[in-house]
Amino acid sequence: MVSFSDLLGRLPWWVAALLGALAVWLGLALIARPFDSLAVLVAIIAASFVITGISELAGAHGRRHPRLALLAGVIWIVAGLGIAAWPGLTIGGVAIFAGAAMLVGGLVRLVTGLRGPRDERPISVLSGLASAIFGGLALGWPDVTVVVVALLVGPRMLLFGIGQIVAAFARRSGSAEAPSAGNPDGARPSRRWRLLRAGAAFSAALLLVALSTWLRAEAPEVDSFYDPPEMSASEPGTLLRAEPFTRALPPGARGWRILYSTLRDDDAPGVASAIIVAPNEPPDGPRPVIAWAHGTTGVERPCAPSLLNDPFMAGGLPGLEQVIASGWILVATDYIGLGTSGPHPYLIGEGQARSVLDSLRAARQLDGLDMAEEAVVWGHSQGGHAALWTGILAPEYAPELDIAGIAAVAPAADLPGLAEHFRESPVTRILMAYIARAYSRYYPEIRFDDYIRPTAREIVRGLAGRCLAEPAALLSIVVTLPLERPILSTSPLEGELGRRLAENVPTGPIVAPLLIAQGQDDTLVLADAQAGYVEARCAAGQRLEYRAYEGQDHISIVADDSPLIPGLLAWTEERFDGVEQPPGCRTVTIGGAG
Numbered sequence: 001m002v003s004f005s006d007l008l009g010r011l012p013w014w015v016a017a018l019l020g021a022l023a024v025w026l027g028l029a030l031i032a033r034p035f036d037s038l039a040v041l042v043a044i045i046a047a048s049f050v051i052t053g054i055s056e057l058a059g060a061h062g063r064r065h066p067r068l069a070l071l072a073g074v075i076w077i078v079a080g081l082g083i084a085a086w087p088g089l090t091i092g093g094v095a096i097f098a099g100a101a102m103l104v105g106g107l108v109r110l111v112t113g114l115r116g117p118r119d120e121r122p123i124s125v126l127s128g129l130a131s132a133i134f135g136g137l138a139l140g141w142p143d144v145t146v147v148v149v150a151l152l153v154g155p156r157m158l159l160f161g162i163g164q165i166v167a168a169f170a171r172r173s174g175s176a177e178a179p180s181a182g183n184p185d186g187a188r189p190s191r192r193w194r195l196l197r198a199g200a201a202f203s204a205a206l207l208l209v210a211l212s213t214w215l216r217a218e219a220p221e222v223d224s225f226y227d228p229p230e231m232s233a234s235e236p237g238t239l240l241r242a243e244p245f246t247r248a249l250p251p252g253a254r255g256w257r258i259l260y261s262t263l264r265d266d267d268a269p270g271v272a273s274a275i276i277v278a279p280n281e282p283p284d285g286p287r288p289v290i291a292w293a294h295g296t297t298g299v300e301r302p303c304a305p306s307l308l309n310d311p312f313m314a315g316g317l318p319g320l321e322q323v324i325a326s327g328w329i330l331v332a333t334d335y336i337g338l339g340t341s342g343p344h345p346y347l348i349g350e351g352q353a354r355s356v357l358d359s360l361r362a363a364r365q366l367d368g369l370d371m372a373e374e375a376v377v378w379g380h381s382q383g384g385h386a387a388l389w390t391g392i393l394a395p396e397y398a399p400e401l402d403i404a405g406i407a408a409v410a411p412a413a414d415l416p417g418l419a420e421h422f423r424e425s426p427v428t429r430i431l432m433a434y435i436a437r438a439y440s441r442y443y444p445e446i447r448f449d450d451y452i453r454p455t456a457r458e459i460v461r462g463l464a465g466r467c468l469a470e471p472a473a474l475l476s477i478v479v480t481l482p483l484e485r486p487i488l489s490t491s492p493l494e495g496e497l498g499r500r501l502a503e504n505v506p507t508g509p510i511v512a513p514l515l516i517a518q519g520q521d522d523t524l525v526l527a528d529a530q531a532g533y534v535e536a537r538c539a540a541g542q543r544l545e546y547r548a549y550e551g552q553d554h555i556s557i558v559a560d561d562s563p564l565i566p567g568l569l570a571w572t573e574e575r576f577d578g579v580e581q582p583p584g585c586r587t588v589t590i591g592g593a594g
Contacts, residue, residue, distance in 0.1 A: 016168035023051050023161030049080030049101060051157060072108040075101055099138035106131030126198035133205035137212060159197075215472040220302040225259065226339040228271040234261040236269075236354065237361025237398075245275055248310045250321040252280050257306045260362030262336055265351050265442070272336040274359040275306050277320070278329045278369055286372035288404075288576040289363070290323055292332040293356050293383030293390065295558075298467035299346045299434045304339030305332065314469040316380040318409070318558040319565040326569065329371055333359040335386070346438035347382060347412055349389035349504045356390045357398040376405040376572045380558050381525065384411025384516075391510035405575035407515040407568060410525045410554055413533045415501040419492035421526065428524065429487055430463050436488075436497075437464035445496045456487040507540070513581035514544040515571055517564055519552030538585035545571075546587045563590055 026047055053076030079101035110128030114121065229240055241259035249255050255277045262272045278287070294315025297303045305311035312320050315332070323330055335355040337344025345351025356377060364371055379387030391406040412418055422432035437460075440448040452460050466472045492498060518530045527548065534546045549557055549564060557564050567590070574581075 013168040013172040016171075017165050020161040020164030020166075020168060023157045023164065025161075026051065027158030027161060043084065046080045046084035049076050049083065051160065053077030053080065072105045075105045075108065099135045101135070102131050102138060103135030106133070106135055123194050123198045126195075126202040130198065130201035130205040133202075133209060137205075137208055140212065215470075218471045220304075220307040220467060220470060222301050222304075222307065222339060225257065226271075226273055226301070226304075228259070228340070234269070236261055236263050237358040239362040239365040240271065242366055245306070248312060249277060250324050253277050253324045254280050256366060258359075258362055258366065259340070260358055262354050262358040264336065264354075265345065265348070270336045271340045272333060272355045272358065273304060273306055273339040274331060274333040274362070275311060276329065276331055276363050276366060276369070277324065279324050279327055282329075282370070283327045286370050287327055287329045288372045289329045289331055289360065289375040290572070291356055291360050291375050291377045291390070292317055292330055293352065293377065293379030293386035294332065294334075295379075295381035295383050296346075296431065296434065297338065297469055299337070299342075299344045299438045300465055300467065301337070301339060301342065301344075303344075303467035303469075304334035306334050306339060308467070308469045310469075315383065316409075316555075316558045318378075318380070318560075318562060319569060322565065322569055326573070329363075329369060331359050331363045331375075343441035344438060345442055346434050347385055347415060347504060348438065348442055348500075349385065349506055350393055351442070352382075352386035353389040353393040354397060356386060357394060357401060360401055361398065372576075373402040374404040374576055375401065376407065376575050377403060378407045378409070378568070378572075379411065380409040381554065382412055384408035385413060385415075385504075385506060387411065388413060388506035388510065388514075391512050391514065392506055392508035395511055403512045405513045405515070405572065405581075406510055407517070407571065409517045409564065409568075410519060410522055410530070410557060411506075411516065412525060413506055414529045415505050416493050416498065417529045418525065419497075419501055421524075421529075423486045423488055423492075430468070431524075432487060432492070433460045433463035435492070435501075436460060439497055439500055443496065443500050446500065450495065451488050451490055451492065451497055453487060453489040460487055507537070509540075510542060510544075513575055514542065515547065515568075516544060517547045517549065517557065517568070519549050519554060519557040521551060521553045522557070524554040534585070534587070542585070543581060543583055544585055545581065546585065548587065548589045550589060550591050 053073040057070060057073035057077075106128045108128070109124055109131060114125065225241065225243065234240070238261040239258060240261060242256050245255035245257040255275060257273060257275050259271060259273050262270050264270045292315070294305050294317065297305055297308065297314050305315045308314045312332070317332070320330065333355045334340075335344060335352055336342070345355075360375055363369070377387045377390050379385070379390075385408075387406050387408045388411055391403065394401060394403045419432065419435060422428040422435070436448055436451055440446045440451075449457065492501065516530070516534055518525070518527055520527045522530075531546075531548070534544065537544060547564075547567065549562075552562065552564070556562060
């Protein structure tokens with residue numbers, strides 16, 4: 001019987017060299033362009049699996065238990081043919097085939113190694129375990145499966161191809177040992193090199209297992225506090241539950257987390273959560289209130305700031321220590337859908353604003369707090385968008401509340417412009433994934449698959465499923481780095497998504513005094529776009545003050561040493577003191593040194 005290794009060895013040297021060159025090309029293509037068009041991606045992975053199977057079959061000849069080795073080769077080939085033959089295959093399908101093939105193929109190789117020659121046993125065992133572990137990881141992290149395949153199959157194809165080219169030219173020059181039962185692969189790599197390669201693969205697999213375990217352990221988890229009590233629909237802003245909260249509080253502060261009723265945009269009852277922070281020893285009399293609308297933390301339930309290790313830093317809150325030192329009370333909503341059941345209205349104006357306003361209503365029902373009537377709303381980024389919408393919605397939705405001012409820092413105001421901008425870089429692609437997930441959940445007429453490229457759908461679902469503050473967010477950035485094409489198949493400004501983005505731009509009138517602050521070096525919310533939004537609002541007759549901070553970006557503008565903080569505190573103090581904001585629009589540029 002002629003073995004595959006004999007067949008490879010008997011091919012003309014130039015045919016073997018061409019086969020090796022094809023394998024090299026496939027390996028390089030899979031490593032360099034793992035997220036190409038779906039058809040090309042499927043073809044590359046299918047061909048890579050088939051060639052991997054051929055290489056397994058080629059090495060089976062001469063082993064003590066060749067049937068198991070043949071089985072491993074057949075598994076790879078069947079997986080490759082299955083990928084190629086499956087019409088409409090998605091990245092999720094690739095994940096199933098790739099993960100299952102690596103897992104089963106690795107286990108077969110492990111069994112083969114345990115039953116094989118003693119000197120080959122360590123190599124087979126290590127490589128089999130590595131392949132099985134990689135397969136399990138591929139199934140466990142479907143959005144990074146293609147990266148795993150590229151890391152495993154791509155280099156394997158590359159090494160196989162180089163080996164075939166070297167062997168072919170060595171046979172041509174007559175310097176290679178002819179294939180035989182003792183050396184079936186001709187110019188086969190040395191045992192030491194194969195052991196080193198298998199050991200490196202196994203070490204990498206163990207490292208990835210440890211990393212995966214750590215990432216899952218560090219991910220925030222929702223506890224029973226956020227489950228609504230059994231009740232009939234309550235009035236919006238009803239306090240449902242409260243308990244002490246101590247995580248990351250500044251000196252001299254005490255805190256609570258609360259659960260309260262609110263409304264969704266369709267007027268259906270919902271539940272949201274919030275954190276309340278107050279001075280331990282406040283001055284006498286009712287204390288003014290800061291309603292904080294946090295920046296982007298994610299769109300899934302575990303991404304609530306009250307669940308994160310540092311709930312205030314995660315949402316970009318500036319000057320918490322100064323707020324407490326001033327004797328003010330902070331009410332910081334998580335928004336509906338973060339902590340509590342969703343969907344979360346990410347960059348959806350009324351849904352966020354209702355969470356802010358109802359948190360103020362609920363906080364007033366907490367025992368032990370003497371809260372003044374006046375409240376100033378602060379917000380950053382997503383929270384800046386929420387703050388603007390809170391100013392728009394307050395007179396109609398919560399007329400009993402005294403909203404003394406709105407301060408929006410780097411607000412995500414120009415949503416159509418932001419959506420176009422978010423297509424560009426790895427970090428902004430994560431934010432685009434959040435928009436796609438949130439809008440397709442919130443608005444039934446928007447279909448996720450209508451806007452996300454087929455190749456990117458599983459990846460985008462993975463990106464949207466992680467919180468920015470959890471360690472796994474770094475994995476999201478790594479996954480997006482090889483993306484050479486946008487994750488969107490069409491412009492976000494088209495169709496129902498474009499219409500809904502436009503209607504969530506905060507263009508309504510705001511009666512309360514309004515401050516908008518923007519870092520001039522911001523690469524997420526661009527300064528030119530913000531200036532254009534402010535100009536449009538001023539032309540519409542909105543009274544506001546616009547402060548442009550030179551040398552500040554999206555994060556540094558809310559950092560502890562930001563020049564924003566003293567001015568924000570002074571502006572807020574004026575609102576609590578009843579100082580009238582000048583009419584019209586005023587723009588101030590503030591230098592980076594403060």
